[in-house]
Amino acid sequence: YTSLHLCSGSDVFVFLPDTPSQRVQFILGTEDDDEEHIPHDLFTELDEICWREGEDAEWRETARWLKFEEDVEDGGERWSKPYVATLSLHSLFELRSCILNGTVLLDMRANSIEEIADMILDQQVGSGQLSEDVRHRVHEALLKQHHHQNQKKLSNRIPIVRSFADIGKKQSEPHSMDKNGNVLLYFGNLISFSQVDLHFMKKIPPGAEASNILVGELEFLDRAVVAFVRLSPAVLLTGLAEVPIPTRFLFILLGPLGKGQQYHEIGRSIATLMTDEVFHDVAYKAKDRNDLVSGIDEFLDQVTVLPPGEWDPTIRIEPPKNVPSQEKRKIPGVPNGTAAHGEPEHPGGHSGPELQRTGKSETVAGQMINCVVYLFFFFREYGLSYLSLRASIGLWTAILCIILVATDASSLVCYITRFTEEAFASLICIIFIYEALEKLFHLSETYPINMHNDLDLLTKYSCNCVEPEHPSNKTLRYWQDYNISASDVPWGNLTVSVSEILELSEDDRGWFITPLGPNPWWTVIAAVIPALLCTILIFMDQQITAVIINRKEHKLKKGCGYHLDLLMVAVMLGVCSIMGLPWFVAATVLSISHVNSLKLESECSAPGEQPKFLGIREQRVTGLMIFVLMGSSVFLTSILKFIPMPVLYGVFLYMGASSLKGIQLFDRIKLFWMPAKHQPDFIYLRHVPLRKVHLFTVIQLSCLVLLWIIKVSRAAIVFPMMVLALVFVRKLMDFFFTKRELSWLDDLMPESKKKKLEDAEKEVGPGFRCVFFLFWDGGFIG
Numbered sequence: 001y002t003s004l005h006l007c008s009g010s011d012v013f014v015f016l017p018d019t020p021s022q023r024v025q026f027i028l029g030t031e032d033d034d035e036e037h038i039p040h041d042l043f044t045e046l047d048e049i050c051w052r053e054g055e056d057a058e059w060r061e062t063a064r065w066l067k068f069e070e071d072v073e074d075g076g077e078r079w080s081k082p083y084v085a086t087l088s089l090h091s092l093f094e095l096r097s098c099i100l101n102g103t104v105l106l107d108m109r110a111n112s113i114e115e116i117a118d119m120i121l122d123q124q125v126g127s128g129q130l131s132e133d134v135r136h137r138v139h140e141a142l143l144k145q146h147h148h149q150n151q152k153k154l155s156n157r158i159p160i161v162r163s164f165a166d167i168g169k170k171q172s173e174p175h176s177m178d179k180n181g182n183v184l185l186y187f188g189n190l191i192s193f194s195q196v197d198l199h200f201m202k203k204i205p206p207g208a209e210a211s212n213i214l215v216g217e218l219e220f221l222d223r224a225v226v227a228f229v230r231l232s233p234a235v236l237l238t239g240l241a242e243v244p245i246p247t248r249f250l251f252i253l254l255g256p257l258g259k260g261q262q263y264h265e266i267g268r269s270i271a272t273l274m275t276d277e278v279f280h281d282v283a284y285k286a287k288d289r290n291d292l293v294s295g296i297d298e299f300l301d302q303v304t305v306l307p308p309g310e311w312d313p314t315i316r317i318e319p320p321k322n323v324p325s326q327e328k329r330k331i332p333g334v335p336n337g338t339a340a341h342g343e344p345e346h347p348g349g350h351s352g353p354e355l356q357r358t359g360k361s362e363t364v365a366g367q368m369i370n371c372v373v374y375l376f377f378f379f380r381e382y383g384l385s386y387l388s389l390r391a392s393i394g395l396w397t398a399i400l401c402i403i404l405v406a407t408d409a410s411s412l413v414c415y416i417t418r419f420t421e422e423a424f425a426s427l428i429c430i431i432f433i434y435e436a437l438e439k440l441f442h443l444s445e446t447y448p449i450n451m452h453n454d455l456d457l458l459t460k461y462s463c464n465c466v467e468p469e470h471p472s473n474k475t476l477r478y479w480q481d482y483n484i485s486a487s488d489v490p491w492g493n494l495t496v497s498v499s500e501i502l503e504l505s506e507d508d509r510g511w512f513i514t515p516l517g518p519n520p521w522w523t524v525i526a527a528v529i530p531a532l533l534c535t536i537l538i539f540m541d542q543q544i545t546a547v548i549i550n551r552k553e554h555k556l557k558k559g560c561g562y563h564l565d566l567l568m569v570a571v572m573l574g575v576c577s578i579m580g581l582p583w584f585v586a587a588t589v590l591s592i593s594h595v596n597s598l599k600l601e602s603e604c605s606a607p608g609e610q611p612k613f614l615g616i617r618e619q620r621v622t623g624l625m626i627f628v629l630m631g632s633s634v635f636l637t638s639i640l641k642f643i644p645m646p647v648l649y650g651v652f653l654y655m656g657a658s659s660l661k662g663i664q665l666f667d668r669i670k671l672f673w674m675p676a677k678h679q680p681d682f683i684y685l686r687h688v689p690l691r692k693v694h695l696f697t698v699i700q701l702s703c704l705v706l707l708w709i710i711k712v713s714r715a716a717i718v719f720p721m722m723v724l725a726l727v728f729v730r731k732l733m734d735f736f737f738t739k740r741e742l743s744w745l746d747d748l749m750p751e752s753k754k755k756k757l758e759d760a761e762k763e764v765g766p767g768f769r770c771v772f773f774l775f776w777d778g779g780f781i782g
Contacts, residue, residue, distance in 0.1 A: 020297035021329070027291050028281055028330050036107070036232045039284040040248070041208040044271045045241050047146060048264065049216030049254075059146040059214065061242060063268065065275045066203060067606030068319050072149050079149065082607040083316035085272045089305055091265035095273075096296045098253060098266065102226030103127075104289040113237050116250065117142040120227045130225065137220055138254060148242040201243060203606060209234045209248040210241040211274045215267040217257045224255035228292065230283065249274065249283060273299060277326040302329065321610045361405055361563045387580050388517030392524050394577025395515055396531030397538065401570035404539060410562035413543045417747040419733070420726040422665045423704050424544050428588045429663075430708065432656025436649040443645060465491045474504055513580045530717075537720035538585055542569055545586035549595055555615040592659050598622065665704075668697040684744040692737060696745050703729060 044065040051057045063071045068082040103123050110116045117139050124130040130138065227250070234246035241247060251270045253263050273279045273296065282295035404410070467486055468475065479486065515524055543562060550560045565586075572584050598618075601611035633640060660666055671679055671693065679685060684693065703726055710719050731749060733742070742748055 020294050020301055023291075023294040024278060024282055024298040025330060027285055027287075027294065028278075030285065037285050039281045040234075041205040042211050042248070042274055042280060043204055043208055043241065043243060043245060044211040044213065044274045046213040046215070046267045046271050048260075048267070049141060049144065049214070049218070057141065057144050059144055059216075061146070061148045062264070063271065064242070065271050067275060067609045069268070069272070070607060081316070082319055082609070084319060085268060086313055086317065087269050087272055087303075088265055088313075089303070091262070091269045092296070092300060092303070094262070095266050095269045096293060096300075098224075098226045099228060099289060099292050099296065102224075102228065104228045104292065106230045106286060106288070107232035108229055109233075110231060111235060113240060114143060116229060116231075120229065120252065124225060124227075129223070134220060138218070138225055141218055141254065142214070142252070146239055150242060200607075204243060204245065208245055210243070210245050211249040211251075211271070212237075212240050212247055213251045213267045213271050215253040215263040217260045217263065218254050219257050221254060221256050224253065227252045228289075230286075278329045281330070298329070319609060323609070361567065385517045385519050387513045388515060388519050389523055389527060391513045391517075391577045391580070392515040392527035393531045393534060394583065395574050396528045397534045398570045398574035398577070400531060400535040401538065401566055401573065404535070405563050405567045405570065408563070409539075410543065410566055413547055413562055414750050415727050415731075416540075416544055416547055417730055417749060418664070419700060419730045419746045421544055421548055422663050423700055423707065423726055424540070424723060425548060425588055425592070425659070426663055426665055426704055427707050427711075429656045429659045430704075431711075432652050432659075436653035436656065439649045440646060440653075443649075467491050472504060512578055515578075533717065533720045536724050538569065538573070538583075539566070540720065540723045541588070542566060542586050545588045545591050548588070549591055554595065555613070556618060557615065558618050588659075590655070593655055594622070594626075665697065665700055668693060669701065671697075687744045688741045692741055693745065696733075696737070699729070699733065 045061060046063040047059040048062050049057055050060045061072065063069060064079075065085075069085040070082050071080045072078075073080055103120055105119060105123070108116065108119060110119065121130065121135045121139055125132065125135050229250040229252075231248055231250075234248040236244065236246045238244065251267070253266055255263055274283065276299060279295040279299050282291060282298075286292050286295070467489070471479075471486075478484070515527075542565065546560070546562055546565060550556060569585060575581075576583055595616060598616050600614045600617050602614055603611075667680075667682065671690070676690070707719070707722055710716060710722050730746070734749070737745070739748060
């Protein structure tokens with residue numbers, strides 16, 4: 001900051017940018033109400049002037065950029081695959097010199113290439129750089145015809161490209177083209193568009209503008225002619241670009257013979273700069289040549305140089321699947337576009353305002369996804385009615401969940417980090433996989449595969465009736481009324497119809513279940529104990545699923561409703577308990593699969609660019625239709641019975657296996673058996689020692705194994721407590737890992753306000769705390 005002393009005795013502090021990054025951030029931070037300075041998507045084309053014996057000179061397209069570089073192959077018959085442009089450092093410095101010493105005309109108003117050429121050359125003559133004779137010959141060269149890669153000269157059609165002298169005039173008529181792209185009335189000029197690459201046109205974003213690079217050698221020149229032009233407004237210079245879009249920028253470099261390759265590399269450099277997100281914006285907002293030079297300097301600050309001999313420049317680099325965001329290069333206070341203090345550039349945490357304790361319930365609508373298999377159990381050993389006891393437990397659970405909603409307990413979800421999410425989600429996926437495989441093996445034992453092609457066994461089946469282990473009350477009454485003893489019934493010789501009469505499988509009950517029923521009165525009170533465990537499990541299951549779905553990487557626009565979701569679960573849980581229906585909670589695997597099926601990707605992408613993830617199609621139609629179809633399936637049992645069970649188990653197996661994709665735990669497990677040179681370039685491996693990565697994996701894997709052992713053992717009743725214990729295990733890991741390591745491997749847990757104040761005091765000093773309270777007591781919020 002610089003202090004400017006005014007006559008009144010006061011000082012005004014003016015910010016003077018120092019580094020190229022600061023100067024660029026200052027340029028991009030200035031507000032401009034002029035719509036002509038609003039950046040647009042750019043298509044960049046490199047044309048080079050070509051001289052052939054016996055033929056007139058012409059401009060030939062040699063490369064193009066929409067996002068990545070594409071070159072015309074040496075044979076001239078096809079485009080190369082898109083690739084990341086590699087530039088020589090020397091050509092970038094030469095380009096900087098060209099902008100610094102050449103002609104720079106910003107916001108030029110011109111209607112044709114002829115007017116543009118006149119303005120450029122008049123300034124060159126006026127500054128003494130060109131003579132009148134040379135000016136005339138350069139003017140002729142600039143107006144030569146352009147030949148594009150997709151052009152084919154046909155004698156029976158109007159040429160797709162004509163000389164600038166014929167078609168450079170701007171008209172006001174609109175353009176029109178038939179569906180086959182044959183003939184177009186474009187701004188008053190009849191042009192044949194039979195050779196326009198319509199497939200490539202679809203990749204150009206709406207509203208895009210063109211940047212044309214013209215370079216080459218001229219034998220009559222003894223010094224280079226350089227010009228950078230920004231038109232305002234952009235003008236359609238028909239035939240200049242291979243696609244019919246208005247031109248905004250022109251860069252012209254014409255020089256003496258013998259330096260053609262050097263001019264070509266400088267042309268590639270400015271074209272690559274125009275596709276750079278930051279310099280692209282600088283070019284639109286620049287006020288003078290110094291702003292353009294600052295943009296080049298900032299670009300040079302970000303360039304990574306490979307030493308000669310370490311890399312073959314002829315090797316083309318494939319476009320990356322995910323292009324990192326360049327927004328940090330535009331933000332003041334972030335040096336060189338890197339994340340501050342070594343923190344991850346894309347944190348995956350979930351500490352948004354929806355998880356802050358507010359003291360009230362939220363009002364955003366939520367929805368439930370449910371698919372819980374309902375099983376009937378019988379308490380005959382203890383003489384208790386299962387449905388009545390279950391109703392009591394369900395009502396207590398509903399009450400406890402409502403209390404959690406009323407006390408803002410959903411804000412505790414911020415302590416559920418990726419460590420807990422992945423362990424729980426992995427367990428659910430493994431359950432899906434295990435259950436599917438177990439059922440398949442059971443089928444193979446019950447119905448063994450015919451290994452010897454015995455045709456008599458292909459249609460062999462049997463149906464044997466056996467004595468029921470737990471006959472229903474109705475079955476017992478039936479036996480008593482007809483004086484039937486179960487031991488006297490020849491079960492093996494009965495038909496199916498008779499067996500069904502001797503055994504129906506459900507108790508008679510009405511629409512509603514009373515919480516007490518035939519059970520003792522104390523069971524209603526005692527039910528609160530299992531209800532506590534049930535509440536923990538439902539809370540963790542519901543909220544962990546919601547946290548996974550609401551992660552920032554899903555780019556959801558609709559607000560989160562943790563409180564309302566839990567409230568709806570509680571209310572429906574109470575209703576279903578009274579009616580003896582299944583309980584509804586969020587299903588982790590199905591929810592993840594549903595979200596993955598609704599991902600939206602960009603349709604318009606540059607050649608070589610991977611489609612960008614735009615977000616999730618947020619709607620209720622698919623969820624509603626899923627459960628409507630599930631409900632209507634009860635009327636399709638006559639059809640569904642023909643679906644082989646292995647097919648259904650295969651669906652469960654696929655859902656469990658596919659949901660494992662993207663879980664970082666399994667990626668880290670693979671690292672145990674992978675040599676360092678073959679390990680993928682995971683971002684956390686760059687910042688965390690491998691031994692710490694393995695330690696984190698071992699702890700997480702141990703918790704997963706322990707959860708599985710408890711689930712399948714007699715101690716399964718404490719399973720909800722173990723799920724909750726994962727949060728405390730993660731908290732203990734703060735003693736074994738640094739915050740920086742956990743920020744890359746996991747999410748950081750929220751800290752108390754006292755801890756934050758203590759950390760701030762250590763960084764700023766004791767005075768910070770005093771100043772803070774001074775302003776606070778004075779009525780100001782800092």
